Amino acid sequence: MNMQPTLENDRVRLSPLSMENYLELAKIASQPGLVRYSPGRVEDPQGFRDYVVRALEARESKKAIPFIIYDKEIKAFAGSTRYMHIDWINKVLHIGATWIGREFHGTGLNTSMKDLMLTYAYSDMEFEKVEFRIDERNTASRKAVEKLGARLEGILRKNVYLDEGYKRNTCCYGLLREEWQSKYKRAGM
Template identity: 60%
Template sequence: MKVPTLENHRVKLSLLDLSNYKHLSDIAQQPNLVQYSPSKIDTPEDLKEYVQTAVDDYYHNTAIPFIVFDKQANAYAGCTRFGFINWQNKVMHIGWTWIGNGFQGTGLNTHMKFLMLQYAFEILEFDKVEFRVDERNIRSRKAVEKLGATLEGILRKDILLLDGFKRSSCCYGMLKEEWPTIKTTVFEGF
C-alpha cells in the first residue's frame, strides 16, 4: 500500500517508520502524553517498540501510522494513526494520537484530523471512521465531539492500562454521509 503524505498549510503527515521516529524521542518523554493509553513510549526502547508495532500493523495492511510535522512551529510534534482498518467493511479507527505539550491547544490536532478524515472518506471511500477514547479523558472526548463525531456507546472495562486500571472506552463514530456537512461546518476555512 502506497501511503501519500497528507499535507496542508499547517501540518504534514508522513509515514512513521523506523527511519524517522527518533524525531519524537524528546516529545515522547514528556509526562502524561499517553496516560490514558495502554502504550509506553517514554524510553528510547519503549518508543522504538511502539513504532515497530505500528510498522508491523502497516505491513499487515491494518494500520497507517503518521509522524506529525507542525509547519507553523517548524518542528516534529508527535504521531497519529489509522488503525483497525477493515478493508472489507470499509471501517477504520483514527487514534494513537499524541502530540507534545507545546502543540496542544494550538489547532494542530484539528488540522491533522481534517486531513485524515478527508483521506478516509474522499480517497479511500470508507463508510465509517471510529474513535475510541478513555471515558475519563474529558479533553480528548471534547476534541472528538468538536470534530462532529457521535458518541455511539461505552465499552465498559475493555482495556487494561499499564498501571493495572481497566479503562472504559467511549466509542465515537462518523459516517461517510455525514462527512460533507461536517466538512463544511466544522472545518470551514480549511
Template identity: 60%
Template sequence: MKVPSLENDRVKLTLLDLSNFKHLLLVAQQENLTQYSPSDISTPEKLKEYVEIAVDGYYQKTIIPFIIYDKRMQAYAGSTRFGLINYKNKVLHIGWTWIGKEFQRTGLNVNMKFLMLQYAFETLEFDKVEFRIDERNTKSRKAVEKLGATLEGILRKDTLMLDGFKRSTCCYGILKEEWLNIKQTLL
C-alpha cells in the first residue's frame, strides 16, 4: 500500500509509526484530549501501545494512521487516521483524532479533514466516509456537521469507555456524490 503524505499550506499529514510517535509525547499528556475516546494515550507506554495497534492495522490494510504537523505553528499537533477501511464496499472512517489544546479552534482540523476527504474521494475513489463520535462530544459533532456530514443514526450504548461508562455513538456520513458541493463550501 502506498503511503499518502497529505499536505497544504497549513498542515502536513504523514504516516504515524514507531519512528516518529515520540514527537507527540508532550501533546498526548495534556488532560482530557481523549476523554470521549476508548483509547488511552496518557503515558509514553500507552501512547506507544496506541501507535503499535495503529501500525498493525496499517499492515493489515485496515488503518492509515497519521501524525499531524501544523505548518503555521511549526509543531506536531496530534494524530488522526483512516480506519475500518473496507476496500470492497469503498467505505472508510475518519477519526481517532486528537490534537493539543493550543491547536484546537485554529482551523487546523478543517484543513486536515479536507485533505483526508479529498484523498478518500478523489484518490481512493471511495463511495462513503463515516465519522463515529461520542454522543456527549458536542464540539466534535458540531465540527463534523460543519464539514457537511449527515447524522445517520445513533448506536445506543455501544462502546465501553475507560471509566466503565457505556457511550452511545453518533454515526455521521458523507457520500461521494455530496463531496463536490462540500468541497466547494470548504474551499
C-alpha cells in the first residue's frame, strides 16, 4: 500500500505532508484557536513542528497517512488532514486531525476533501468503514460528517485531554462502505 499517495479532484489536492512542505502552513497554523477541539498545539512554531513529526512517525509505523491540503480554486495551501488509527486487519480507519484556515471555512473545500478521502478509502484502499472522532462541543464538524452520511455510534465520556487540560467528550461517528456507495447511487454519480 502506498503510504504517500496524492489525491486530487477538481477542487483540492491532498499531497503527502513532509518536513519539506509543512512550513507552507505556518501562517494558517498560527491562527489562534484553530485546533481548539483536538489535542496538539500548532499555533507556536515548536508545537507545530512536533505535531508534524508525530504525524510522520505514525506514517512510518503505517498507522496514519497525513496530507497537506491545497485549495485549487483559491490557489493556496489551506491546512492538513489525515487517515489515522488505520486498522489494516479489520479494514477500519479514521479521518481526522483535520484543520483548515478560517478563510477556507464555508467554501465547500472540506466537503470536497472528505468526498475524495472517502472514495479513496473505500475503493483504492478497500476499507469497509471510516470513523470520525469529534469533540462533542464541535457542532460544525459534527454537522459536516452527518451531512456526509456518517452516523453517531456513541459518545466516549471524558476520554481525551486537550492541551489546556480540559478533558473532552468524544462523539464517535461511523460510515460503512455500503452506506457511502448507496449515497453515490442515489445521487446518480
